[in-house]
Amino acid sequence: MESAEPGCSERDNIPGRDGEFLGAVDNTVHNEIRGTVFNCETFSLHNGPGIRTTLFLKGCPLRCLWCANPESWSMEAEVSYNRELCIPECHECEKVAGSGLLERDREGKIVIPPAAPRSDPALIAAARACPARALSVEGYTISVDEAAKLLCRDRPFFEESGGGVTLSGGEPLLQPEFSAALLGRLKTEGIHTALDTCGDAAPEVYREVSSLADLILFDFKAAHSGLHRECTGQSNERILVNLEQTAAERPEQLRVRIPFIPGLNGTEGELSAMARVLKGLGISRAELLPYHRLGIHKYRQQGKEYTLGSVEIPGSEILKTAVRICRDLGVELHIQH
Ligand code: SF4
Known part of the structure; x- marks a missing residue:
């Protein structure tokens, strides 16, 4: 049997139960079976x-x-986006994603271009920086x-x-x-x-x-x-x-x-x-x-x-x-x- 390839970054915050924060996992430890x-x-x-x-x-x-x-x-871990939660005055995700990855709509809310892969590491990093949870990461690894x-x-x-x-x-x-x-x-x-x-x-x-x-x-x-x-x-x-x-x-x-x-x-x-x-x-x-x-x-x-x-x-x-x-x-x- 093959193990799953972790789809997340080196360190993931684990939303433990029903989104409750559990702690940080060190994904650099590879001598244990992990799942996504x-x-x-x-x-x-x-x-x-x-x-x-x-x-x-x-x-x-x-x-x-x-x-x-x-x-x-x-x-793989992927990014979800809830437009209702986006704060137009905020720029945290753009600071992390760099220019060109994210766009803005007429109301100043973030738009993820359809061609942007939702598992793009830059997009995942941007989601982790979002203070409003408008952007969120679906998927984390756990031992x-x-x-x-x-x-x-x-x-x-x-x-x-x-x-x-x-x-x-x-x-x-x-x-x-x-x-x-x-x-x-x-x-x-x-x-x-x-x-x-x-x-x-x-x-x-x-x-x-x-x-x-x-x-x-x-x-x-x-x-x-x-x-x-x-x-x-x-x-x-x-x-x-x-x-x-x-x-x-x-x-x-x-x-x-x-x-x-x-x-x-x-x-x-x-x-x-x-x-x-x-x-x-x-x-x-x-x-x-x-x-x-x-x-x-x-x-x-x-x-x-x-x-x-x-x-x-x-x-x-x-x-x-x-x-x-x-x-x-x-x-x-x-x-x-
Ligand atoms: S970080 Fe979150 S709230 Fe701020 S602009 Fe980006 S998506 Fe909107």
């Missing part, structure tokens, strides 16, 4: 049983059109020890609620060495772990890392490979292999989750095909995650295009129909709100 992450969310209720702390890893092989975490796609220490702070909540830690992303399997080491470390700490995965990884990597998690939250997005490629940019070939492997070897640890996207996989034909795949693997229940637009502002802040703006949020009747279609084929869907 972009968020650590406490009191998470939808990523496994009980109260959970979810660590979000950077890097994803897919580009799901509905993705709520576009800041997770790249393995297994540091991550375990951070996550173990929530142990009382885990013990009280039957919760634990979930590794999400992005795709944790893109950083297999870090994910495996962290899952193993949390196991020795007696903390329940869940792996939230799209399943798009080499089967041997998938098996090695996922076997260390107590629970596998497996996102199943489409049964037809053509539709899967249209929605995510990749075929579902490896995903189906890994889903089959888990259903056969560790069915009690598998929880399948289906994002429901009207007009894409939210059609009778595709839902039926997905239900048949699940039934054929002996899986008789799954969670349905209705389409939402909670991450749409991040696209704007990251200079990315969101193409599903005209897709309607599914109402209860549409969701009930989806449940009925799958139930008729032997798969019970539980809608996650």
